[in-house]
Amino acid sequence: MKKKTLREQGIIYLKSISQSQRASLSKRITDHVLHTSWFQGASVIGVTVSKAFELDTTYLIHKAWENEKQVVVPKCFPERDHEMKFYRLTSFDQLERVYAGILEPVAAKTEQVSKHQIDLLIVPGIWFDRKGYRVGFGGGYFDRYLKDFNSVTLSLSTNRQILNEIPKDKYDIPVQHVITEEGIVF
Numbered sequence: 001m002k003k004k005t006l007r008e009q010g011i012i013y014l015k016s017i018s019q020s021q022r023a024s025l026s027k028r029i030t031d032h033v034l035h036t037s038w039f040q041g042a043s044v045i046g047v048t049v050s051k052a053f054e055l056d057t058t059y060l061i062h063k064a065w066e067n068e069k070q071v072v073v074p075k076c077f078p079e080r081d082h083e084m085k086f087y088r089l090t091s092f093d094q095l096e097r098v099y100a101g102i103l104e105p106v107a108a109k110t111e112q113v114s115k116h117q118i119d120l121l122i123v124p125g126i127w128f129d130r131k132g133y134r135v136g137f138g139g140g141y142f143d144r145y146l147k148d149f150n151s152v153t154l155s156l157s158t159n160r161q162i163l164n165e166i167p168k169d170k171y172d173i174p175v176q177h178v179i180t181e182e183g184i185v186f
């Protein structure tokens, strides 16, 4: 199946999860993340701020702050060759809603953080396979960002989002780890 069809079907699946199910899945997945050395060993964590139908990342963000970690969130530059930069978030008041319902840091209220400062990057996705290949939202932002990223990459997923096979193209860079409500997949 083509990525575009998979993406559309994945969004339908994600939207079909009820609010209470989503909250419970997000919490179970995050609790597994909190127990990993990847989380515990990280001082700076890169993560997207989830929008309505995605797994909720705000619980993870609160836990990171509680554990005195820095949280950095991406801002996209579609006009600049789909570049993405990360900014240090200390409060949800520093976010603004941009296109497609996505929340991004306001550059004037936050400080930019360079790629090599990030210890753990949580990579969003719609579908994953067991090698870490994924179908994302189609901006190609993370494939570009991961090209020269050298620290730990991890994705949050429900069991249902793991497929046996994902179409790949030459730009795709797999994530190192996937964690579901049942625990670490790899």
Ligand SMILES: Nc1nc2c(c(=O)[nH]1)N(C=O)[C@@H](CNc1ccc(C(=O)N[C@@H](CCC(=O)O)C(=O)O)cc1)CN2
Pocket (backbone or CB within 6 Å): 048, 049, 050, 051, 054, 074, 076, 099, 100, 102, 103, 124, 125, 136, 137, 138, 139, 140, 141, 142
């Ligand atoms: N919460 C959250 N933030 C995130 C991501 C994410 O997956 N989740 N991203 C993950 O990468 C980046 C944003 N990704 C984006 C991907 C596509 C479009 C977009 O404009 N899509 C078009 C359709 C494009 C197409 O058809 O190919 C649209 O919605 O009209 C915007 C942002 C960074 N922030």
Ligand SMILES: Nc1ncnc2c1ncn2[C@@H]1O[C@H](COP(=O)(O)OP(=O)(O)OP(=O)(O)O)[C@@H](O)[C@H]1O
Pocket (backbone or CB within 6 Å): 003, 124, 134, 135, 136, 137, 138, 139, 140, 141, 142, 143, 144, 147, 171, 172
């Ligand atoms: N490193 C790259 N350099 C140039 N173009 C790229 C690169 N990575 C991806 N692209 C292009 O970006 C578009 C989206 O890529 P793809 O379908 O893999 O997105 P995705 O993995 O779902 O999205 P994302 O990485 O934002 O989560 C494609 O047209 C792809 O060719």
